[in-house]
Amino acid sequence: MNILEKITQNKAAFSKSEKKVAEIILANPQTAIHSSIATLAKMSDVSEPTVNRFCRRLDTKGFPDFKLHLAQSLANGTPYVNRHVDENDSPDEYTNKIFESTMASLEVARQSIDVNVVNRVVDLLTQAQKISFFGLGASASVAHDALNKFFRFNVPVVYFEDILMQRMSCMNCSAGDVVVLISHTGRTKSLVEIAQISRMNDATVVGITSADSPLAQECSYVLSLEVPEDTDMYMPMASRIAQLTLIDVLATGFTLRRGNKFRENLKRVKDTLRGSRYDKRDG
Amino acid sequence: MNILEKITQNKAAFSKSEKKVAEIILANPQTAIHSSIATLAKMSDVSEPTVNRFCRRLDTKGFPDFKLHLAQSLANGTPYVNRHVDENDSPDEYTNKIFESTMASLEVARQSIDVNVVNRVVDLLTQAQKISFFGLGASASVAHDALNKFFRFNVPVVYFEDILMQRMSCMNCSAGDVVVLISHTGRTKSLVEIAQISRMNDATVVGITSADSPLAQECSYVLSLEVPEDTDMYMPMASRIAQLTLIDVLATGFTLRRGNKFRENLKRVKDTLRGSRYDKRDG
DNA sequence: CAAAAAATGTTAAAAAATTACATTTTTCTT
DNA sequence: AAGAAAAATGTAATTTTTTAACATTTTTTG
Numbered sequence: 001m002n003i004l005e006k007i008t009q010n011k012a013a014f015s016k017s018e019k020k021v022a023e024i025i026l027a028n029p030q031t032a033i034h035s036s037i038a039t040l041a042k043m044s045d046v047s048e049p050t051v052n053r054f055c056r057r058l059d060t061k062g063f064p065d066f067k068l069h070l071a072q073s074l075a076n077g078t079p080y081v082n083r084h085v086d087e088n089d090s091p092d093e094y095t096n097k098i099f100e101s102t103m104a105s106l107e108v109a110r111q112s113i114d115v116n117v118v119n120r121v122v123d124l125l126t127q128a129q130k131i132s133f134f135g136l137g138a139s140a141s142v143a144h145d146a147l148n149k150f151f152r153f154n155v156p157v158v159y160f161e162d163i164l165m166q167r168m169s170c171m172n173c174s175a176g177d178v179v180v181l182i183s184h185t186g187r188t189k190s191l192v193e194i195a196q197i198s199r200m201n202d203a204t205v206v207g208i209t210s211a212d213s214p215l216a217q218e219c220s221y222v223l224s225l226e227v228p229e230d231t232d233m234y235m236p237m238a239s240r241i242a243q244l245t246l247i248d249v250l251a252t253g254f255t256l257r258r259g260n261k262f263r264e265n266l267k268r269v270k271d272t273l274r275g276s277r278y279d280k281r282d283g
Numbered sequence: 284m285n286i287l288e289k290i291t292q293n294k295a296a297f298s299k300s301e302k303k304v305a306e307i308i309l310a311n312p313q314t315a316i317h318s319s320i321a322t323l324a325k326m327s328d329v330s331e332p333t334v335n336r337f338c339r340r341l342d343t344k345g346f347p348d349f350k351l352h353l354a355q356s357l358a359n360g361t362p363y364v365n366r367h368v369d370e371n372d373s374p375d376e377y378t379n380k381i382f383e384s385t386m387a388s389l390e391v392a393r394q395s396i397d398v399n400v401v402n403r404v405v406d407l408l409t410q411a412q413k414i415s416f417f418g419l420g421a422s423a424s425v426a427h428d429a430l431n432k433f434f435r436f437n438v439p440v441v442y443f444e445d446i447l448m449q450r451m452s453c454m455n456c457s458a459g460d461v462v463v464l465i466s467h468t469g470r471t472k473s474l475v476e477i478a479q480i481s482r483m484n485d486a487t488v489v490g491i492t493s494a495d496s497p498l499a500q501e502c503s504y505v506l507s508l509e510v511p512e513d514t515d516m517y518m519p520m521a522s523r524i525a526q527l528t529l530i531d532v533l534a535t536g537f538t539l540r541r542g543n544k545f546r547e548n549l550k551r552v553k554d555t556l557r558g559s560r561y562d563k564r565d566g
Numbered sequence: 567c568a569a570a571a572a573a574t575g576t577t578a579a580a581a582a583a584t585t586a587c588a589t590t591t592t593t594c595t596t
Numbered sequence: 597a598a599g600a601a602a603a604a605t606g607t608a609a610t611t612t613t614t615t616a617a618c619a620t621t622t623t624t625t626g
Contacts, residue, residue, distance in 0.1 A: 016573085016574095016622095017575095018573095033351055037614060038614090047576075049616085050573085053573090064347065071351045072355060087539070091399075091405065096393065098528065098535055099392070099528055106386050107382075110379065118374050122374065138431050141431060149421075185560065240428070240527070244527070248381050248520045252368055256368070256372065277471055278471075299591095320584095321583090330607075331582090331584090332585085332607090347583075
C-alpha cells in the first residue's frame with residue numbers, strides 16, 4: 001500500500017539507475033513531491049524517462065500519479081513505520097508511535113463495527129428504564145466514562161466498580177432494564193456471571209467485547225470491536241480507546257434519537273457547571 | 284491544515300464559479316486528484332483558469348500543488364469531511380463521523396505535544412514517592428484509567444473522585460510526591476485549588492490541561508493538549524481520548540525508563556489475572 | 567567474443583498548466 | 597436607473613511538464 005515501503009521493499013529489483021532515483025526519493029521524499037520530473041532526474045543524475053519508468057515500475061500511471069501516491073504516504077498521520085514501541089525509543093519516537101497506533105486501531109475498530117447492532121442498541125437505550133454500565137480493570141474506567149455521559153441525559157444510570165455491588169444491582173433488574181458490560185477479552189468470569197444474572201432477571205444485556213467470547217455468548221446483543229492485539233506492554237491501551245469511542249457513538253445516537261428539545265436540556269446541564277468554573281476572561 | 288476543511292470553511296468567500304468547482308471537488312475528491320485541470324474545468328462547467336485561480340485562493344502554488352494537498356487530505360484515515368454530527372445522520376453516518384473526528388483530534392493533539400515536557404514528566408514519575416491522579420467530571424474517568432495503569436507498576440498511586448478526599452490527600456503531600464491533575468478546560472475551581480494546596484505542600488504538580496488556563500498557571504509542569512473544540516453535543520469526547528492517549532504515553536515512558544527487569548514484573552502482574560478468567564480454549 | 571536482451575539516453579511530440587489579455591457580469595455611485 | 601468602476605470569468609497563446617519513439621550504450625548469455 002504505502003509507496004515508500006514499496007520502494008524500500010522492491011529496491012533489490014531495481015536497475016542501477018532506478019536505484020539512484022530511489023535513493024534520492026527516500027532521502028528526501030518531501031522535496032520529491034514538489035519537484036518536476038526534470039529536477040528529480042537531474043538530482044538523481046539520470047534521464048527523465050528513467051524517472052518515468054521508475055514510477056511505472058511501482059504500478060503508478062506515471063510521474064504525476066506517483067507524486068500523488070507519495071504525497072499520501074507522507075500525509076500527516078500516516079505512520080510509515082507504525083511499529084511497536086522499542087526498548088531504545090526516544091520520547092519523541094514512543095510518543096508518536098503510541099498516537100499513531102492508537103489512530104490505526106480506531107480505524108480498524110471502526111471498520112469492524114456492525115452499524116445495525118449500534119442502531120438496535122441505541123433503540124434499546126432510549127427506551128430503557130434503567131441503564132447499568134459495568135466493567136472491571138481497565139474497562140472499569142470506560143464504564144465510568146459511560147456513566148458520566150449518560151448521567152447528563154437525565155436517565156437512571158448505574159455504575160459500580162465493586163463486583164459485589166454489581167451483582168446485587170443486577171439481581172434487582174427487571175424487564176426494560178439494560179445492562180451494558182464492557183470487557184476487551186470477554187473472559188472475565190465475574191462479568192460473565194453478571195450477564196447471566198441480569199438475563200435471569202429479564203434485563204437486556206449488551207456486551208461491548210470481542211466476538212465469540214464467553215461473555216459475548218451470554219449477551220442479548222454484542223457490539224464487537226476488532227482491535228489489533230495490544231502491544232507487548234501488557235496493558236490494555238488501544239482496546240480501551242475504541243470502547244470509549246463506541247460509547248461516544250452510542251451517546252450520540254441516543255441524543256439524536258431523543259431529538260431537539262432533548263438537546264436543549266443537555267445544554268442546560270452544561271450551563272449548570274458554569275458556577276464551578278473560572279470565567280474565560282480570567283484565563 | 285486539511286485542505287478539504289479549508290474548502291468547506293472558505294466556501295462563503297468563493298465566487299459563483301469557484302463555488303461550482305468546490306462542489307465538484309467536495310462531491311468526489313477521489314476523482315478530482317486523478318483529473319487534469321481541463322477535465323475538472325469541464326466537470327465544474329467553468330474555464331480552466333478559473334480552476335487555477337480557485338487553487339491559488341487556497342494558498343497553493345497552482346493546480347498540481349493543489350492536487351498534492353488534496354491527496355494528503357485524503358490519505359490514511361484522515362476524515363475528509365470532518366463535519367459535525369448532523370440532526371438527520373443515519374447510524375452509519377454518525378458512527379463514522381465520530382470515529383473520524385476522534386482520529387483527527389488525536390492527530391492534532393499529537394502535534395501539539397511538547398516532547399520535552401513529556402520526557403521531564405516521565406522523569407518525575409519514575410522518581411516519585413507517591414503519584415496522585417485527580418480529575419472531575421469527564422476527566423475523572425481519565426484519572427481512573429491512569430490509576431489502573433500505574434497501579435500495575437507497583438508504585439504508590441492514589442485516585443479520588445470526591446473533592447474533599449482529593450483535598451485531604453493533597454494536604455498530606457510532601458516533597459517527592461507528584462500530583463497529576465486532568466482537566467480539559469483548566470477552569471474547574473476546585474482543581475485549581477488542589478493544585479495550590481499540593482504545591483504548598485511541596486508536591487510537584489503536573490497538569491494535563493489546555494495551555495494558559497488558570498489551572499496551567501498553578502502547575503509545575505503543563506502537558507498541554509490542543510484539541511479541536513468538542514462538538515455541539517455538549518459532551519467532552521475527543522479531549523478525553525487525547526488525555527487517555529497521553530496517559531498511555533506517560534505509562535509507556537515509565538516502563539521504558541524502568542528497564543527490562545521491570546517489564547518482566549509487569550508480565551507477572553498480568554499473569555496473576557489469569558485465575559479470574561476463562562481459558563482461551565473455552566471460547 | 568559476438569549476438570541478444572536489457573537498460574539508459576536523446577530528441578521530438580503531446581499534454582497540461584499558466585499567463586496575458588479580452589469580455590462579461592456585478593457592484594456602486596450619482 | 598444609467599453608467600462607471602471593479603470584480604469575475606473566459607479565450608487564446610505561451611510555457612512548462614510529461615511522455616512516446618527511437619537511438620545508443622551496457623549487460624548478459626551461449
